[in-house]
């Protein structure tokens with residue numbers, strides 16, 4: 001793989017240190033994020049996913065350890081913090097709660113304005129980001145508070161995309177949406193990835209989503225990186241995942257059960273497509289026999 005754009009080195013984060021509420025949320029984490037990749041981050045509730053990704057654009061600071069952007073410590077100076085805010089865009093969980101401007105247009109323009117871009121460039125970016133996220137032009141002059149939940153979510157994501165980040169980090173971007181809305185948001189993110197080559201870091205609860213979209217996955221458990229690897233490599237360790245309180249993809253469970261019944265299913269199976277081709281292969285094998 002190519003160079004890492006972000007490198008997390010020995011990262012520890014302790015909330016409220018030295019108080020009775022002291023909580024080690026991240027315990028000596030190492031993680032590389034490569035240019036242009038799609039990295040899925042999964043882990044049980046409280047495993048440290050949100051804490052980890054808030055470090056990636058210097059929103060919160062390490063208790064110890066470093067985050068390097070193209071080899072440079074992002075917390076080194078005001079200048080380096082400014083630089084990482086421009087290159088690494090962070091979409092919080094339920095980002096629609098942070099919409100506050102009078103119009104959708106102004107909400108999407110907020111980030112680029114802070115970057116001190118000229119008005120023509122801001123306008124270009126607002127329209128581009130709206131296109132990436134499927135926000136129709138006719139909505140731009142509306143109040144964000146008049147929109148549906150799914151539309152608000154898209155506007156909030158557009159506000160980050162308008163900064164044209166090289167790494168787009170999203171914390172459970174599909175949470176709370178119906179299946180149609182989830183699929184649309186995912187497609188919007190993928191369009192941004194395809195057309196700009198940006199890396200995508202996506203925290204998700206859905207194994208199916210992680211499995212079908214990610215190039216690589218990182219599994220967090222109790223503040224540590226328990227596994228990294230391709231979806232194939234990670235889902236091949238179904239027993240360990242289940243012990244960490246993580247559900248494996250439905251098709252992986254079905255494949256495990258079929259194997260337990262003596263069906264010699266070939267290959268790794270975690271999507272419906274893979275299940276179909278594994279069954280076809282099996283069927284073909286039988287016919288040949």
Ligand SMILES: Nc1ncnc2c1ncn2[C@@H]1O[C@H](COP(=O)(O)OP(=O)(O)O)[C@@H](O)[C@H]1O
Nearest residue numbers: 015023025043044045046047048049050051052
């Ligand atoms: N602002 C905070 N203050 C104190 N503890 C926190 C704070 N945010 C998160 N934590 C704790 O840190 C741990 C990791 O939380 P978080 O990063 O939100 O995990 P996840 O996103 O995987 O659910 C949890 O035990 C959580 O209760």
Ligand SMILES: [Mg+2]
Nearest residue numbers: 049050051093
């Ligand atoms: Mg979280």
